[in-house]
Amino acid sequence: AQTVTQSQPEMSVQEAETVTLSCTYDTSENNYYLFWYKQPPSRQMILVIRQEAYKQQNATENRFSVNFQKAAKSFSLKISDSQLGDTAMYFCAFMTDYNQGGKLIFGQGTELSVKP
Amino acid sequence: DGGITQSPKYLFRKEGQNVTLSCEQNLNHDAMYWYRQDPGQGLRLIYYSQIVNDFQKGDIAEGYSVSREKKESFPLTVTSAQKNPTAFYLCASSIAPSGAGDTQYFGPGTRLTVL
Numbered sequence: 001a002q003t004v005t006q007s008q009p010e011m012s013v014q015e016a017e018t019v020t021l022s023c024t025y026d027t028s029e030n031n032y033y034l035f036w037y038k039q040p041p042s043r044q045m046i047l048v049i050r051q052e053a054y055k056q057q058n059a060t061e062n063r064f065s066v067n068f069q070k071a072a073k074s075f076s077l078k079i080s081d082s083q084l085g086d087t088a089m090y091f092c093a094f095m096t097d098y099n100q101g102g103k104l105i106f107g108q109g110t111e112l113s114v115k116p
Numbered sequence: 117d118g119g120i121t122q123s124p125k126y127l128f129r130k131e132g133q134n135v136t137l138s139c140e141q142n143l144n145h146d147a148m149y150w151y152r153q154d155p156g157q158g159l160r161l162i163y164y165s166q167i168v169n170d171f172q173k174g175d176i177a178e179g180y181s182v183s184r185e186k187k188e189s190f191p192l193t194v195t196s197a198q199k200n201p202t203a204f205y206l207c208a209s210s211i212a213p214s215g216a217g218d219t220q221y222f223g224p225g226t227r228l229t230v231l
Contacts, residue, residue, distance in 0.1 A: 004158070009156075033217040035219070037222075042224070043204060043224070043225050044222065044224050044225070045159075045206060045208075045222035046222075047219055047221070050217075050219055052217060091158055091159070093158075095217060102147055102149070102164065102166075102210050102216075102218055102220065103161055103164070103174065104149075104151075104159070104161070104220060106158030106159045106160075107158050108156065108157055108158050109156075109157075109158055
């Protein structure tokens with residue numbers, strides 16, 4: 001069974017600093033997709049970044065970037081120049097390539113607090 | 117503006133009652149999903165639909181039912197058979213039924229509380 005583990009239930013960072021959130025996953029598949037979603041206090045789930053496992057290059061989206069280590073099954077999220085609006089729960093999620101109807105498997109989340 | 121709407125935002129249910137949560141999207145997406153979120157946990161898949169008039173059970177379908185009569189609508193009914201229905205419910209959609217890596221976009225959610 002595929003699983004996603006986020007080992008840091010809570011983290012905090014000072015405004016303008018950089019923080020890295022960890023995520024590991026377990027799968028026997030070779031092709032899959034990885035996502036980071038953000039859930040602010042409004043509870044709306046917002047896509048932060050998406051990575052395709054067959055691509056070597058790490059995905060980047062403005063201040064957000066990932067460190068994808070396929071052999072280690074690791075998918076960490078780096079937030080640069082942290083802003084107060086980055087305060088949220090962050091979820092790592094996994095989707096296989098074969099047709100399971102697009103099922104997303106989520107980790108338990110990391111609650112990030114950005115302090116002024 | 118395109119997006120996903122869920123109603124109501126808050127819902128209270130007495131034990132033994134069935135309730136229906138609404139999910140509508142105007143993104144012209146084929147696939148729609150229902151997830152449940154409990155405190156301190158990630159989301160778990162209840163049901164999904166890849167195309168109109170077709171749907172499949174997810175990981176925690178017991179006590180829930182769905183229908184998909186229209187492309188833009190995917191209502192979820194929480195039945196009295198669901199033993200612990202108090203949770204936050206999120207609806208999502210994605211562009212194609214293949215599910216191969218398509219990004220899922222989420223609605224704002226419905227908070228269901230059993231009194």
